Amino acid sequence: xKFLLTKNKNDAFTLIEILLVVLLIALCSxxxxxxxxxxxxxxxxxxxxxxxxxxxxxxxLLAAEHHKTxxxxxxxxxxxxxLTVRHAPEVVGKTPDRQDPDQQEExxxxxxxxxxxxxxxxxxxxxxxxxxxxxxxxxxxxxFYVDGSADAAxxxxxxxxxxxxxxxxxxxxxxxxxxxxxxxxxIDTINxxxxxxx
Numbered sequence: 001x002k003f004l005l006t007k008n009k010n011d012a013f014t015l016i017e018i019l020l021v022v023l024l025i026a027l028c029s030x031x032x033x034x035x036x037x038x039x040x041x042x043x044x045x046x047x048x049x050x051x052x053x054x055x056x057x058x059x060x061l062l063a064a065e066h067h068k069t070x071x072x073x074x075x076x077x078x079x080x081x082x083l084t085v086r087h088a089p090e091v092v093g094k095t096p097d098r099q100d101p102d103q104q105e106e107x108x109x110x111x112x113x114x115x116x117x118x119x120x121x122x123x124x125x126x127x128x129x130x131x132x133x134x135x136x137x138x139x140x141x142x143x144f145y146v147d148g149s150a151d152a153a154x155x156x157x158x159x160x161x162x163x164x165x166x167x168x169x170x171x172x173x174x175x176x177x178x179x180x181x182x183x184x185x186x187i188d189t190i191n192x193x194x195x196x197x198x
Contacts, residue, residue, distance in 0.1 A: 041121060041159050041160070041161060041162070042159075042161075042162060044119050044121065044122065044159070045122060045157065045158070045159050045162060045164055046164070046179075048118050048119055048122050048157060049157050049164040049166060049177060050177070051116065052081060052155065052157065052166055053166055053175040053177055055072060055081065055083060055113050055116075056072060056142075056166070056168055056173075056175035057174075057175055058083070058112050058113045059071075059072050059083050059113075059142075059144040059150075059173075060144050060148065060150065060173035060174070062083070062085065062108070062113075062144070063144040063145060063146055063148070063150075063173075064146060064147075064148045066085070067146045068085045068086055068146065069085075069086040069143060069144065069145055069146060070083055070084065070085055070086070070108075070143070070144040071083070071084045071086065071105065071141050071142070071143050071144070072141070072142040072143075072144070073139060073140075073141055074124060074127055074139065074140045074141075074142070074155060075139050076123075076124040076126075076127065076135060076136065076137050076138060076139070076140065077137055077138065077139075078117070079117055079118040079122065079123050079124055080115065080116065080117045080118070081115070081116055082107055082108070082113075082114070082115035082116070083107070083108040083113050084105040084106060084107050084108065085105065085106050085108055086104070086105055118157065121159050121160065122157060122158065122159055123157070123158060124155065124156070124157060125156040125157065125158040125163055125181070126154075126155075126156050127140040127153065127154065127155045127156070128140075128153065128154045128185050129141070129142055129151045129152070129153045130151055130152035130153065130170065130185060140153075140155075142155075142168055144173055145173075148172065148173055149170055149171055149172070149173055150168050150169070150170055150173035151168070151170065152168060152169065152170035152185060153167070153168040153185070154166070154167055154168075154182060154184075154185045154186075155168075156181060156182075158181070162179075163180070163181040164177065164178065164179055164180070165177070165178040165180060165181060165182040166178075167182070167185075167186065
């Protein structure tokens, strides 16, 4: 019974050992926290880029189904974007013109699309529409036509660590997402031979 009550000096932890364990726990938790934080930023970037991509798809659908030209407005200074529909004046026999200044615009605000702002940590890095200069500020307009085509465009959305690119194909008005920064607007090629190969 006597040996249970006696305590050996070597059985206790020293202050240095306790500090070392605390330091290891802090280091591991900060590493896990950093990875979690970085993962959340990437997820937020992916979700926001997908929302812009869905807006592009809806603009394509809206233009083709309702026979009205749609414009996707990107305000790079305020990190916001919205769709507008162009209403052509009622003129019998008039073919809708791609650059008709008489057409009035109406902002689309429904279940499928409404004016939106990117998450706080994200921003529009740059955008380019075919035959125009690359823009890093100001407003960019990507037009979707009634025949199912669109202006070829490149839109980059980024966080502090990463950038995603959204490409709008001119012939099909499709949105293609890339998890990388693409610096130049790719030239779209269509093979008219019917093989489906580019």
